Amino acid sequence: MxxxxxxxxxxxxxxxxxxxxxxxxxxxxxxxxxxxxxxxxxxxxxxxxxxxxxxxxxxxxxxxxxxxxxxxxxxxxxxxxxxxxxxxxxxxxxxxxxxxxxxxxxxxxxxxxxxxxxxxxxxxGALGTPGMTAYFGLLEVGALNEGETVAVSGAAGAVGSLVGQIAKLKGCRVIGIAGGPAKCAWLTEELGFDAAVDYQTEDVRKALRTHAPDGIDVYFDNVGGTVLDAALTRLAVHARVVICGAISQYNNEHTVQGPANYLSLLVRRARMQGFVVFDYVTRYPEAAREIAGWIADGRLSxxxxxxxxxxxxxxxxxxxxxxxxxxxxxxxxxx
Amino acid sequence: MxxxxxxxxxxxxxxxxxxxxxxxxxxxxxxxxxxxxxxxxxxxxxxxxxxxxxxxxxxxxxxxxxxxxxxxxxxxxxxxxxxxxxxxxxxxxxxxxxxxxxxxxxxxxxxxxxxxxxxxxxxxGALGTPGMTAYFGLLEVGALNEGETVAVSGAAGAVGSLVGQIAKLKGCRVIGIAGGPAKCAWLTEELGFDAAVDYQTEDVRKALRTHAPDGIDVYFDNVGGTVLDAALTRLAVHARVVICGAISQYNNEHTVQGPANYLSLLVRRARMQGFVVFDYVTRYPEAAREIAGWIADGRLSxxxxxxxxxxxxxxxxxxxxxxxxxxxxxxxxxx
Incomplete structure (x- = not known):
């Protein structure tokens, strides 16, 4: 040939x-x-x-x-x-x-x-690396419990859209942070998120105060920068911040913008934890099975x-x- | 009267x-x-x-x-x-x-x-809040294991000097970061630290590379700022960063300097966790007993x-x- x-x-x-x-x-x-x-x-x-x-x-x-x-x-x-x-x-x-x-x-x-x-x-997507990332990042690194409040940035992206849906399936309240009205509408109207925050037009900090009055238990971050800093001001006690990525910072020519509000981790007795999904490769089959089941049941888009x-x-x-x-x-x- | x-x-x-x-x-x-x-x-x-x-x-x-x-x-x-x-x-x-x-x-x-x-x-000091802070911060939040490498900033301070000594008592290698030759000499010559880094005259990042060639397993931070950022570049895989304080930032008039190297948490699958020692108040007696024993035995200065x-x-x-x-x-x- x-x-x-x-x-x-x-x-x-x-x-x-x-x-x-x-x-x-x-x-x-x-x-x-x-x-x-x-x-x-x-x-x-x-x-x-x-x-x-x-x-x-x-x-x-x-x-x-x-x-x-x-x-x-x-x-x-x-x-x-x-x-x-x-x-x-x-x-x-x-x-x-x-x-x-x-x-x-x-x-x-x-x-x-x-x-x-x-x-x-x-x-x-859902059955590939983004699905594995959402699943293990949220459930293992984030150590999610039923009934908690979850916020996720990059919420209309490959990983974020799955994080929010999995959190809903696990009985949580979910707030998505995304850019633009179309993405936000998709999150709340089609994916079942409880609320969506448009970071392009809203004050994220204030919006999170409105949508998570008792604080955020798990914040799943895909973007870094000012959105991460806003979320850090709204952590519940013993919150877990999952560092999955920082798309807002990847193209910086010089240094990354560090989270100025990181001392919230102290005040709120919270942790911020990073992970690399490849570490869970031996457990991919279990995650893929559960995600495939949700897709088959029509419970995950x-x-x-x-x-x-x-x-x-x-x-x-x-x-x-x-x-x-x-x-x-x-x-x-x-x- | x-x-x-x-x-x-x-x-x-x-x-x-x-x-x-x-x-x-x-x-x-x-x-x-x-x-x-x-x-x-x-x-x-x-x-x-x-x-x-x-x-x-x-x-x-x-x-x-x-x-x-x-x-x-x-x-x-x-x-x-x-x-x-x-x-x-x-x-x-x-x-x-x-x-x-x-x-x-x-x-x-x-x-x-x-x-x-x-x-x-x-x-x-050792039997008061600083002692409790060092003990629970290092052993509980830092989840220290025998044989690990520990770095601590503010190492000649009330908490830091105890963190390093407790880590030595638990069989770890300890690097202290402090300001000035007198403090550094005290750490290595009197407290038994394995190494001391003078942040006023040394490149902390390079010094940590020398003293912790295989990376830092637990970094106990009292200072924040550039020292925290230097330590973040030297984390071992699955490292724990304990956020106890940030004395370099407390007098800032505007914003805190966030850790620009926080994405090391992702690369190194590490966590950064804050705590407030008062949460451990019911366990103070157990810590005070152990610390008092070390003092009585001459094992803790x-x-x-x-x-x-x-x-x-x-x-x-x-x-x-x-x-x-x-x-x-x-x-x-x-x-």
Whole structure:
């Protein structure tokens, strides 16, 4: 099969927002799989705010993407050629295969996907890393209890929209913080959040005082910056602040804005805790089972924001995350 | 007994560092105790950085000191007149009796002191609130395990010097961060710390890299600001950051400097947790017993920095805390 594999590679380290020139589009011939390997064609490609952190040359939970390397990304492949005993042509797998049209794999670190369980894109959303992140972040790191009050930022994003719904399923009161009236309406009218705060037009601190008069027990933060600081002023005693991400800070050229109100942790006997979802990988099946059950019962809504295009559309699509242009899980649809 | 009680009262709310004019010295006649009460004369008065927070008119773990009120302070009283069945003249009690020469008490919230267990000032230090703060902050909030690496800021202060020593007693490696060569020498040469970092002359981040090459498991923070940020860059995986105070920030006129490196909590799967020692009051006896045992065995050094003077010396003495002028527990000695 003399076809070409197009790839997006990191051309230079971005300073501040990522620019088109930080990427390069390369082509190379596709080679067939060696013994024990299979070749897959990328069907759906995941776009995630955390990818911005992988571009900086500093120690983190994963090594930075090297200059000239294919950009790291989760995706769903369809097996198109196989010399691996466990993977057959036509099967679907998810894994970290990079921003490219074809990938070779020996099966390590891949997850086989059941297209009958949910549409393929959902396996990158509610049944993929965002689902695992919401589930373990809220229930394990946040140590959620029934009847508590939960606030979540980035609430209309891939993770936030699941955090709020899972909290509702666990018998909690939920306040979502998101940007713009359409997202806020989606949270309260379709996802069943108790309240939504539009950070673009509302005073978040005051709004949280209104919607959480007795304080916030679990605050799940995806954004950092001023929204995190506002939430810190409204913690209940023994609150848990889950640090999942800080999208407002990822493109800073210099330093991150630290939470000036962190001494609320002392006054409110609260904790702020970070996590990396990969640490829970052995428990993904249990989470996926429970989430799939909620989806099947119609108790959890999944939403993917599909952008149709080739890998060359990756740079532009990636920037949507930082403009808040997506609702639900942002996915590049290469089908 | 027609004597006069001199008192320090809050005259106005300080902005930034507290000035002499923020206080007022008042006098009033001492009245005898009503039935069920006793009268005590202040012998030793505790000075603590947390007092600065009590002067600001904002919600905290205790209500602010009201304008015109006697300044809140812990102290040791000698009972000089008693109409209370459980307190006899000549006994010593500790409690929150305020910055004044005499105080009336019905016994609530007081602790009887055994002068045979340790010198009276030690009951405001290692056997008082600083001791309880170090003990529960390190062992409960910090969830310390044997063999871990501990770093503590404000290490030559009342709490910090005990944190480090307790960590050593629990089989840990300890790095103290303090200001100036004399304090640093005291930590390593007399208290048995493994290393000391002088934040006034050293790059704290680099020094911590040298002294804790495998990272810090428990960081006990008394100071906030740049020292906290430096420590956050050196956390081990699953580290616990104990927020006890932030003396570098208490006199800020505007906002607190938030920890810009808080996203280390995510990368290192770490938590940052605040606490208020009063929550452990029912467990004070168990801590005091263990600490008293260490003192008796010569395994824990106590040090109080006594300033001899009347209550009128309180304003000036209080400022010593923010200049780092004390080593060990700062106490006004009214005897």
């Amino acid at each position: 003399p076809v070409t594999n197009r790839q997006i590679r990191l051309a230079r380290r971005p300073v501040g927002p990522v620019r088109q020139e930080d990427w390069t589009l390369t082509e190379e011939p596709v080679t067939g799989p060696a013994d024990g390997w299979f070749l897959g064609r990328t069907r759906y490609l995941s776009l995630d705010p955390a990818m911005r952190g992988w571009l900086d040359d500093r120690p983190s939970y994963l090594p930075p993407v090297g200059l000239g390397e294919v950009m790291r990304a989760g995706s769903i492949l369809e097996v198109v050629e196989s010399a691996h005993p466990d993977f057959r042509v036509g099967e679907f797998v998810s894994g970290s295969f990079g921003v490219q049209e074809y990938a070779l794999s020996d099966g390590r670190g891949t997850r086989r996907i059941d297209p009958a369980a949910a549409p393929l894109p959902t396996h990158l 999944t939403r993917e924001h599909l952008v149709k295009g080739g890998v060359d559309a990756f740079p532009e699509t990636f920037q949507m995350l930082f403009r808040g242009a997506n609702t639900g899980k942002l996915i590049l649809d290469l089908t | 027609p004597v006069t009680n001199r008192q320090i009262r809050l005259a106005r709310r300080p902005v930034g560092p507290v000035r002499q004019e923020d206080w007022t010295l008042t006098e009033e006649p001492v009245t005898g105790p009503a039935d069920g009460w006793f009268l005590g004369r202040t012998r030793y008065l505790s000075l603590d950085p947390a007092m600065r927070g009590w002067l600001d008119d904002r919600p905290s773990y205790l209500p602010p000191v009201g304008l015109g009120e006697v300044m809140r302070a812990g102290s040791i009283l000698e009972v000089v007149e008693s109409a209370h069945p459980d307190f006899r003249v000549g006994e010593f009690v500790s409690g929150s009796f305020g910055v004044q020469e005499y105080a009336l008490s019905d016994g609530r919230g007081t602790r009887r002191i055994d002068p045979a267990a340790a010198p009276l000032p030690t009951h405001l 106590t040090r109080e920095h006594l300033v001899k003077g009347g209550v009128d010396a309180f304003p000036e003495t209080f400022q010593m805390l923010f200049r780092g002028a004390n080593t060990g527990k700062l106490i006004l000695d009214l005897t």
